[in-house]
Amino acid sequence: MPAICGPCLEGGNKNPSVKWCTICEEQLCSGCVQHHQSLKLTRNHYLTEIRNDVSCTHASENKETVFNTPETCVYHPSVEIQFYCKKHDIMLCDACLGSHQSCHSDIVPIDLASNGTKNSQNFHSLQTEITNILQSFSTILANKQTVEKIFSNEVSSAKKKIVEIRLELVRYLEEMIDKKLLIEVESQEKNVLNQLTKDKTVAEDGRKEAAWFLEEISSILNTGSDKQAFMLLQRLKAFKNVRDQQLKEMSYNMQAYSLKIELPDRVELRSKMELLFGKVNMESTPYNVNMIQGMKISAFCATPCELIKTEKYVYSVSIMDAGQLLVVEFNLISSSKVFLFTDTGSRISEIKIPGTPTDSTAIPGGNKAVVLVDNKKLIFLEMEDTLHCKNIMKMAKGCNLINASLSKLYIAYKSEIIVMDINGHDVQYLKTLQMSGGVIQAFSVGRNDDVYYAIADRLYCMKDYGEEVFLYQTKDLIDVSGIALDAEGNVYICGKTSNNIHVLKQKDSSVQVLLREGNGLQKPSGICFDKFRNKLFVYYESSYDPIQVFNVTM
Template sequence: MASEVLLVKNERVIENQHNGADELTICPICYEVFKAPKYLPCLHTFCQSCLCTYIKSAVNSDACVLSTGFNCPVCWKFVPSPGSVNSPEDWASQLPGNHLIRTLMDKQSLPKSAPPTMVNDVTPTNNNNTENKSGEIKERRVSRKLPKQPGTEPTLELLCKEHKDKKLDLFCGDHEAPCCISCLTDHHKTCYSVLTLEEAAKGVAKKQTTLDLLKRLKDINQLVENILEDKKANINDLEKQKEWIEKEVEQLKEGITIHLDKLVSNLRDDISLLHKKQMEDLKSQLERCEKRHRVVTNCQKVFDACLKHASDVHMFIEINKLKSILNEQEDYLSINQSEFNRIDYEFEIFQGNLKDCLQSLGSVKVNTAPSVRTVEIKNAPIRSTTSVSLKNCIPHEMKTLSLKIGKNNTIVRGGIFLPDGRLLLADHTNSRLCLFDEQYDMEMEIQVPGNPWDLSLIEHKKAAFTIPNKGCSLILILNLENMKLEKEIRFPGKLYGLSYIDGYFVVTTDTEFTFYHRGKSSVIVLDQEGNIIRTLFQGKVVQHVRAVSKDRIYFTDWDSNTVHCITLDGEELFHFTHGDLYRPRGLTLDREGNVYVCGLWSNSVFQFSPEGEYLRTILDKRDGTLSPEAIGFDINSNRFFVSRNQSVIKIYRMKKK
C-alpha cells in the first residue's frame, strides 16, 4: 500500500513540473505548441510560420513594412527591419531562435520517468534469494529503477549570430557579451577579461545579483499592476463624473429660455471635447501601461522558467537579456511620474442674472493629483533621477553611433529625444532624418527635401525641423505617430535654429549669407503660417536657439562667442561667455534648467546655470570631443547626445560623481 502511495505522489510531482512550462511553449498567435520558435527584440516568441503569416498581412496593409518594420503582435513594440530582407519568409527565417523554449519543448517531449518499482515478493531464483546456514531461503527485497534511456536528454547548442557555424563558448567581461572563438579574434583581441561561458555562468542561479534581479522584477510587476488598476478605476470615475455634470447641465436647462438652449449645446460640446481629450490621454496611458505589464509579465515568466528548467549557462544568457529590459521599465516608471496622476473634473455653475449677463453655463476644470495607489508603494526599487542634482553629476559614455554612408561623412546639426525615449537626428549632409530606438539601433530613415538643420518637439505628437534653402527656407512638420510629413511652411530667407513655444516658432535667420555666416542675422518669432510676429534680436551671426518659456529664450552668437538669454518681448536677462568658449554652436537645457553649449572650435561642451553662472566644462578634447556641432538633452532622464565631426554621435548619461 505504501509503495502505491509513493507511486501516485511521484506521478503528481512529474506532472506538475511539466505543466509549469506548458504556458511558455504555446504560441500566442496559433495557440499551439511552438513550431520553430523565433523571438523578437521584445523577447516575445512565436512560431516561424505564424510570424511569416503575420508579416505578410502587415505587408499587404503597407508595402513599406519590409523596409521599415512592424509591431509585435503582443506588446506592439516596433520591430525594425534588418534592411536586407526580400520577403516575409526571409525575414522570419533571419530572426533568432529561442533556445530556452526549445529546451522546454524537448523536456516536455520526454517520457515521464517511472518511479522506482518495489518488489517484495519472493522470486525462486538463486540470484534473487540467499540461503542461510540452516538451509532456509531468506526473502530478498529488490529495488529496480528504470534504466536511463540513451539520447533522451535535451541538448542545447548556442550558436553565434555573426559566425553561424561557431558555438558560443566564451564570455567577454569587458563587453559583457558571449562570443565564439572567431569573435574573440575579430573583436576582443585587446580585452582583458575573457572566460569560458561555463566559468562565467557558474553558480549564477544562487548569486545575490540574480536574487536581486528577481526581487526587482516582482516589485516592478506589482507596481505596474497597481498603476493599471488605478487607471481603470480612474476611467470609471470620470465616466460617472461626466454623467453627473451632464445631469447638472440638464437641470439648468429646464428653467431658462431658448437662448439658454444654445448655451447648453455649446457647453456640452466643450465638455465632450475636453472629456474626449482626457479619455484619449488616459486610454493612451493605460495602453502604454498594459504594454509595460505584458513585457514585465513575460520577463517574469521567462525568469521563472529559467529558475526551474534552464541550465546555468542558459540562465546567464537570459539574465543579460532581461537586464536591459528591466532598466528600461525602471527608467520609464521613475521618469514619467506625471502619467501616474489621477484626473478629476471640477464643475462650476454660473451664478448671476442669466438674462442680463449670461455668456456661458459654466466651465469644467481638470484636477491632477498623485495616485494613492502608486504612493503607497514605498519599497519598489525604482531608480530616481531627481534625487541628485545634475550639477553634481558627470557624463558617462553609453553608446557611439555612426551615420556615415560609404565614404561620405555626415554632419548632424540638430536632434531631439522623443517622449517615448527614441532619438531623432537631422543628418544635414544626406538630406534625411534618422530615428533610433531606445537601444540606439537605427529604426528608420526619413528622406526630406533638402538639408535639415534643427529640430523641435511640438506637443509630444509632432516635430518640426528647418531646411535653410537659398531662395526659400522650409519649416516641415513631422507626425510622430506615423512618421509622415504633414505640413510645409515657407519663409523667404535662410532659417537655421528652431524652437517651438505656445503656438509660435522662435527661429534664427540670415538675411545676407556669406562665408562663415558673416552676414546679418536675427532671432525672430513666426506664427504657424510663417508670418513674422516680432524680431527679438539682430546681430552678425546667430545660429541655434532654445525657448523654454516666455521668459527664457536662449540663443548662440557665433561672432561674439556668447550665449544670450532674452524674453519673448526681446528684453535681455543676461548673457554668458567664457574665455575657452570659441564659436558656440548647438545648445540644450536639462530638466533642472541648466544650459549646455557646444564650442565648435574650442572642442568642448560647457554647463552654466539658469542664472548665467559658469558651472564647469563637462567635455573637452581630453575626452575625445572634437568639433561638437549639436547637443540635445532628454528632459525625462539624464541622457544627452553630442554630435561630433566624422559622423560620430556620442550618447552620455549623467551619473553621480
C-alpha cells in the first residue's frame, strides 16, 4: 500500500505522501510539504524522499524467484537507507537517527561506509564461509539419504523375518504377532523417516539458500556497486549466523539409526508359549560429520576434548587454578556477564558487569579474577559459593589487555605494559616496560615474571630485569590474537588470520605448528592454557561459536 500523508489523514483525506519529516516523524504529501517548508516553526526540518515502490522478494521452493537486496530501512520500509552505525554494525535511515543519538561519532553516510566493500577481505571471507555452508549442507543431505536407504533396507529385512516366523505359528496367533512386531517396526520406521525427511528439508533449504547467496555475490562482484555489496554483506552476516547455528546443531547431533529385531529359536516357539513373541529394538548412534581431529607433530599432540557452547559474543577466556573456565561475554542488548564453567562446559555461576568488557584474567594461586571493562575500569571478582564483585577501580589510561602473576597485575597500554599491585589497594605503578614501536597484540606472563608479547606479529620476551629479547616471526603466523604458556614454559602463539597455533619449545627453542585450519580453527580470537591438566582452550568472538578444548600431550 502507498504511504499516506499524516496531516491529510487527520482531515479525512488519503493523499499519497512523498516526503518524510525526520523531526516530526510524519509523512507528507506534496501540498503539505510546501506548507511545512513555509512555516517558520518547521521550515528548517529535514525532509527525505519516500519510496512507494518498495518490493522485496524471497526465494521459495519450486519457484523461479529473484532475491533483491532492499535499499530501504527494515524498521521504516518506506524510507531509504542513508547511514551506517559502526558501533552497532547496523544500517540506518533518517528516522532511525533519533535512537542512535549517543553514536554520533560512529555514524557515517552509507556511500562512505560502503566504499571498497566489494573488494574487502570481509566480503570475500563471507563468500568463502557461505561456500562452506553450502558444502556442509550438501554433505549432511547426502548422509541423510544414505542413512535413509540403509535404514529402509533394515526395515524391509525385519519385516521379512517377521513374516517368516509368522508362518511357523498357528493361525490364531497371527493377529497377535502382527500387532506386537509389525506395528512396532512400522511405528519406528515412521518416526525415523519423519525425522530424516525433516533434516533433509532443512539441509536442502540451507544448501539452496547458500547457493543463491553465492550467485548474488558473484553477480555483485561482476556488475554490482559497493553500496549493493555492503547491503548484501549485512544480509550475509544474518544468514551466516542462522545457518551456522543450524549446521552446528545438525553436525554435532547427527544420528545413525539401526533397526534390530530379536526373535526366539523356532524349536522354543513350539515348546514355550511365552517365547512366541520377539522384540523390536531401536538404536540411534550419535556422531559428528565434521569431527575435529587431533594432529600429532613430533613430541606434541593436540586432540579434541570438548566443545563448550556460549550464549553471546565471547570477549575473553581464562583458567582458574581449579580448572574452572572464566568466560566474559558481551551482550549488545542487555548487560554483559562473566560466567564460570567447569572445563566440560557445565555452568557454575554468573555475574553481570557494568559496561563493555575488554579483557579478563584469572589470578594464579586462588579463586580471584580481574575483568577490564570500558578500557578504564578494573572489576575485581572472587569465587566463594558464587561469583561476586569485591572492588571496582578506575584506570588513568585506556588499556586493552590484562594478565596476572602470583603477585602482580600486568595491563597493556598501546606499546607499554603497566605493572601494578595484585590487589588494587593503594595502587602504584611499580614498573613500566617500554616496548618497541607498535601496539601490543597479545601477551602473557611466564616464569620469573617474564612477559611474552607480540607486536606486528613478532614475538618478544621482556625479562624481569628489563632486557628485551626477540624470539620468533614467520610468514605463516598472521594477526596474533593470543599467547599462552604451559607448565614447561612452552609458548603457544595463536594466529587469527592464519588460522593456526604455533608452539615455541622451551627446551630447544624449536617451533612447530600444533593446530591448523584443518583441525577446526576458524579465525580464533584468543587462547588460554590449563597448566595443571594440559588443556588448550581456543575461543572465538563471533556469536554461537563454541570454545574448543584440546588435550595436549608432550
